[in-house]
Amino acid sequence: MIQGADRASREPQFMATTPSSTPSPSTWKEALAGQMDSGWESEIDDFESQSVLRSQGKLDEKVFAETRLRRGVYGQRYDNGKRHDGTAERPLAFEDRPTKGPDTLWDAPGMQRIKIPFGGVSPEQLEVLAALSEEYSDGILHVTTRQDFQLHYIHIGDTPDLMRRLAAVDITTREACGNSVRNITACPLAGVCKTEAFDISPYAEAMMRFLLGHPDVQDFGRKFKPAFSGCEHEACGLVQMHDAGYVSRVVDGKRGFKVVVGGGLGPVPHQAKVLSEFTPEEELLPQTQAVARVFARLGEKRNRGRARIKFLVAKIGIEEFRRLVEEERKILPKDERWTEFLKDMPRTGGDAVRDAASLVAGDRQEGFDAWLATNVKPQRQEGYSVVTLNLPLGDITADQTRALVDLARAYCGDNIRTTVEQNIVLRFVSDADLPEVHRRLDAIGLAAPGAETIVDVTSCPGTDTCKLGIAASRGLGAELRQRLAAKSASLPQAVTDLKIKISGCFNSCGQHHVADIGFYGNSRKIEGRTVPHFQVILGGQWTENAGSYGMAVGSVPSKAIPQAVDALTDAYAHGREGAEGFAAWVKRMGKRNVRELIKPFMAVPPYAEGPDFYADWSDVREFTIGDLGVGECAGEVVSLFGIEVVRAESEAFDAQVALDDGDYEAAEDLAFRAMLTAARALVRTEYIDVTEDPDDIVSEFRSRFFDNERFFDRFARGKFGQYLLDRHADPPADAGRDHAAARVEEAQLFIEAAHACEVRVSAELAAGGGVPIENPADA
Amino acid sequence: MNPQRVACKFFVEPDPTAPVELHPCIGLFHRFIQEAVLPGLLIDVADYTHVPEGPGVLLVGHDVDYGLDLGGGRAGLLTTRKRLDGASLTDALRDTLQRGLRAIDAIESDGSTGLCFDPRAVVIQVVDRLAAPNDEGAYAALADEVAPVLAALYGEKVEVARAHAEDSRKCLALRATGQERESAADLANRLTGGEGSG
Numbered sequence: 001m002i003q004g005a006d007r008a009s010r011e012p013q014f015m016a017t018t019p020s021s022t023p024s025p026s027t028w029k030e031a032l033a034g035q036m037d038s039g040w041e042s043e044i045d046d047f048e049s050q051s052v053l054r055s056q057g058k059l060d061e062k063v064f065a066e067t068r069l070r071r072g073v074y075g076q077r078y079d080n081g082k083r084h085d086g087t088a089e090r091p092l093a094f095e096d097r098p099t100k101g102p103d104t105l106w107d108a109p110g111m112q113r114i115k116i117p118f119g120g121v122s123p124e125q126l127e128v129l130a131a132l133s134e135e136y137s138d139g140i141l142h143v144t145t146r147q148d149f150q151l152h153y154i155h156i157g158d159t160p161d162l163m164r165r166l167a168a169v170d171i172t173t174r175e176a177c178g179n180s181v182r183n184i185t186a187c188p189l190a191g192v193c194k195t196e197a198f199d200i201s202p203y204a205e206a207m208m209r210f211l212l213g214h215p216d217v218q219d220f221g222r223k224f225k226p227a228f229s230g231c232e233h234e235a236c237g238l239v240q241m242h243d244a245g246y247v248s249r250v251v252d253g254k255r256g257f258k259v260v261v262g263g264g265l266g267p268v269p270h271q272a273k274v275l276s277e278f279t280p281e282e283e284l285l286p287q288t289q290a291v292a293r294v295f296a297r298l299g300e301k302r303n304r305g306r307a308r309i310k311f312l313v314a315k316i317g318i319e320e321f322r323r324l325v326e327e328e329r330k331i332l333p334k335d336e337r338w339t340e341f342l343k344d345m346p347r348t349g350g351d352a353v354r355d356a357a358s359l360v361a362g363d364r365q366e367g368f369d370a371w372l373a374t375n376v377k378p379q380r381q382e383g384y385s386v387v388t389l390n391l392p393l394g395d396i397t398a399d400q401t402r403a404l405v406d407l408a409r410a411y412c413g414d415n416i417r418t419t420v421e422q423n424i425v426l427r428f429v430s431d432a433d434l435p436e437v438h439r440r441l442d443a444i445g446l447a448a449p450g451a452e453t454i455v456d457v458t459s460c461p462g463t464d465t466c467k468l469g470i471a472a473s474r475g476l477g478a479e480l481r482q483r484l485a486a487k488s489a490s491l492p493q494a495v496t497d498l499k500i501k502i503s504g505c506f507n508s509c510g511q512h513h514v515a516d517i518g519f520y521g522n523s524r525k526i527e528g529r530t531v532p533h534f535q536v537i538l539g540g541q542w543t544e545n546a547g548s549y550g551m552a553v554g555s556v557p558s559k560a561i562p563q564a565v566d567a568l569t570d571a572y573a574h575g576r577e578g579a580e581g582f583a584a585w586v587k588r589m590g591k592r593n594v595r596e597l598i599k600p601f602m603a604v605p606p607y608a609e610g611p612d613f614y615a616d617w618s619d620v621r622e623f624t625i626g627d628l629g630v631g632e633c634a635g636e637v638v639s640l641f642g643i644e645v646v647r648a649e650s651e652a653f654d655a656q657v658a659l660d661d662g663d664y665e666a667a668e669d670l671a672f673r674a675m676l677t678a679a680r681a682l683v684r685t686e687y688i689d690v691t692e693d694p695d696d697i698v699s700e701f702r703s704r705f706f707d708n709e710r711f712f713d714r715f716a717r718g719k720f721g722q723y724l725l726d727r728h729a730d731p732p733a734d735a736g737r738d739h740a741a742a743r744v745e746e747a748q749l750f751i752e753a754a755h756a757c758e759v760r761v762s763a764e765l766a767a768g769g770g771v772p773i774e775n776p777a778d779a
Numbered sequence: 780m781n782p783q784r785v786a787c788k789f790f791v792e793p794d795p796t797a798p799v800e801l802h803p804c805i806g807l808f809h810r811f812i813q814e815a816v817l818p819g820l821l822i823d824v825a826d827y828t829h830v831p832e833g834p835g836v837l838l839v840g841h842d843v844d845y846g847l848d849l850g851g852g853r854a855g856l857l858t859t860r861k862r863l864d865g866a867s868l869t870d871a872l873r874d875t876l877q878r879g880l881r882a883i884d885a886i887e888s889d890g891s892t893g894l895c896f897d898p899r900a901v902v903i904q905v906v907d908r909l910a911a912p913n914d915e916g917a918y919a920a921l922a923d924e925v926a927p928v929l930a931a932l933y934g935e936k937v938e939v940a941r942a943h944a945e946d947s948r949k950c951l952a953l954r955a956t957g958q959e960r961e962s963a964a965d966l967a968n969r970l971t972g973g974e975g976s977g
């Protein structure tokens with residue numbers, strides 16, 4: 001969608017999808033030579049050369065993994081060559097070739113993430129994306145929770161051509177993953193919204209261009225996600241949950257931004273803090289550059305679990321952070337690009353292709369009114385509307401995409417955007433055209449009503465394709481969508497207006513923290529079998545830019561979630577007072593009472609009575625977490641410890657919630673469990689087969705890390721480790737508030753100490769000392 | 780023509796446009812993996828039943844994907860041969876058709892999905908816009924090149940027509956229709972070893 005004057009010369013040719021020059025080029029590289037940004041072109045060539053080197057075993061696997069992740073080329077589930085087929089774990093017999101990263105087989109299918117800054121995408125770009133989905137993937141374009149597209153089941157060998165074809169239409173995958181600046185998201189209504197101060201899209205676009213590949217954003221310990229919002233009180237860009245957020249403001253007739261930093265989801269969600277109430281527009285880029293430098297310099301590097309900017313801001317405090325940014329700003333060498341874009345503001349919105357006109361009575365297809373009520377929003381520009389396509393789980397086929405392109409060309413031109421709710425919006429649709437647009441969308445299966453309502457469930461990839469997935473978030477999402485759509489006509493409005501968001505694990509890629517009803521996948525052992533569950537998170541706030549997070553109320557088996565949703569929504573519909581919102585209702589009810597509502601669904605029947613509970617949605621295999629892999633959520637591969645310790649953090653978080661809620665016994669117990677999980681994670685770096693029995697964990701922890709003082713630090717010595725040993729030796733008979741509060745505090749300190757210990761131990765190992773990992777399988 | 784991908788789709792009968800219940804195919808495809816029912820490396824099952832006229836249920840393999848596909852509003856088994864890396868179109872197509880027919884035979888013999896297919900007609904797609912743009916010239920070359928394979932499959936009286944001509948952005952495609960009703964297994968056997976390819 002990028003149509004700035006500087007890019008006019010690179011306007012996509014139809015060549016990009018269908019080469020027809022003579023003599024016929026035999027490669028995409030030849031076919032598209034000169035049609036790509038020259039910098040991007042040579043980067044892709046380099047990436048291709050590195051792939052070749054790696055495939056010949058001439059480049060280190062970790063170096064190559066880092067390179068490919070920076071280009072958005074991710075691993076996918078089962079790419080370690082193992083898969084549980086429901087009867088046993090079996091090897092996937094790929095050819096024996098050099099890996100594409102640690103434990104990541106060359107030929108195993110992977111995922112390609114494609115960055116779409118502020119969600120803006122043009123018809124030409126969509127045509128290319130559709131073609132790529134057919135030629136390299138499975139014919140599906142998937143819209144992510146950060147306005148990107150993803151293609152799944154991609155072979156690494158196809159990625160350079162895929163990138164070239166994208167580059168020829170001005171799309172890059174660079175820094176779609178890795179410890180760098182990820183996609184810059186923005187409210188999809190920017191430019192047409194009634195409540196915005198001004199259109200933030202050109203600023204988001206300028207920032208993306210400025211930061212892409214910038215030397216100051218290459219040395220982060222972890223990813224950095226910016227978001228733009230046009231106003232403060234709607235959901236808009238969800239800036240409060242972002243590493244950096246920008247809210248447009250006009251002060252004394254001057255444009256600028258309220259800037260927040262240090263928000264983020266993940267297992268431990270943080271709300272962003274205000275860095276500046278008003279940053280004038282010409283300071284937007286230099287200030288962000290200064291933030292990047294401070295983050296790169298002081299952010300945690302070794303301990304991935306602590307490396308997001310949220311931990312830095314929490315650690316040093318926002319005042320100190322602000323001071324450092326101001327200091328840094330003073331010494332930044334001047335860069336013309338800081339203000340250049342203001343003179344020649346990038347054009348980010350296309351022109352309307354139809355005249356504004358009112359919707360008049362007339363011939364309308366069945367379903368039009370319901371669709372109009374939920375999927376169409378009037379724009380600030382009189383006579384135009386925004387039409388939302390309620391994509392099921394963010395998926396759209398290549399055929400649908402091409403038909404959508406034709407429709408867009410006729411009715412809205414370039415004005416297409418993806419949304420964080422995994423939808424697509426068409427902007428500048430003339431009101432008079434709405435019946436015809438509805439008819440044409442309906443003909444291609446894209447007129448499902450209920451956009452942004454309870455039926456429009458958001459979900460991360462989960463166990464379908466994600467290596468870290470614990471439960472089938474998409475399977476559950478599809479099931480809920482189908483059930484809720486079937487009864488949508490009879491749902492009270494208050495229920496219709498709720499949002500459901502699902503993540504396959506605690507990492508929260510599905511943004512469950514900011515939904516009315518959120519879920520994240522976990523599992524429970526029942527009679528020796530593992531049963532997929534979802535933790536229920538209630539009362540997150542979507543408006544106020546994701547202004548507060550939901551509260552965990554308990555885990556329900558996956559197969560009972562639909563009933564739990566019914567129970568919750570019924571109770572809310574009948575119990576709300578006046579116009580009380582869901583979050584307020586949850587708060588008033590209190591955790592204990594809400595938990596009572598889902599309690600009847602928490603039990604798991606014995607296998608013989610309910611075998612269905614032991615398989616996940618959209619799957620028939622008996623459930624296992626044996627397929628959990630090592631995730632690639634950033635520039636480097638996450639260690640086993642990294643994965644396991646976040647589980648401890650998540651338990652500590654739940655403990656805090658329980659404490660706040662007055663459930664002291666649960667808080668005390670969860671806090672103890674969090675320490676055990678962290679201790680086990682540490683033990684497993686050396687002894688992979690340690691059981692989950694607390695006695696074993698504590699005994700292994702004591703002999704491997706405590707008695708020899710490896711857990712000790714210079715100041716606190718063994719104090720934090722002692723917390724676990726004491727609690728294990730002497731459980732409280734009856735946990736009151738003080739006990740529980742102390743335990744929650746101890747758990748946090750213990751987890752910090754475990755992190756620090758792991759860093760020391762891995763440094764020792766790297767230096768050649770340390771204890772080798774004991775794995776009987778290797779013995 | 781040396782495309783990277785070719786695909787063929789055989790449609791369900793009696794009416795490929797009637798709604799089909801695809802959920803039983805999830806279990807079926809997992810069983811195909813467990814029991815190695817189809818040749819080659821099979822990896823996983825993807826459920827796209829929530830997508831209107833989408834890929835339905837997909838059995839993802841290393842070299843070949845099998846999908847109980849709803850594309851174009853017509854249910855059928857779409858078999859996609861991937862990363863052909865220089866294989867000739869005729870060899871690739873012969874292999875793809877044969878795999879598709881064997882998969883149909885396996886699905887019908889299993890019986891649990893209740894799906895039946897009409898092997899008398901097939902749509903062949905060349906899923907590679909560089910090697911095969913969707914235009915008249917490429918279609919003529921395609922029809923010429925695959926004629927021996929189609930003759931081997933359906934005999935000399937096979938009818939061949941261009942498909943997807945209405946939209947040059949779609950993949951180059953043709954539809955072949957045979958005269959006689961024969962079983963999928965018999966048709967698959969005819970493609971073995973290139974007999975009858977003259």
Ligand code: HEM
Binds near residue numbers: 074148150242266510
């Ligand atoms: C420890 C590893 C990971 C962590 C902590 C993590 C965390 C997150 C968080 C917090 C979000 C975003 C919500 C937001 O800020 O808007 C997100 C986005 C996302 N994550 Fe993850 N994630 C991890 C690994 C993965 C993996 C392995 C996958 C699957 C391949 C994945 C798929 C996604 C997707 C599809 C999105 C939306 C993304 C986008 O377009 O940028 N994540 N992740």
Ligand code: SF4
Binds near residue numbers: 461466468469506509
């Ligand atoms: S939330 Fe978990 S399962 Fe879902 S995509 Fe993120 S890491 Fe994967």
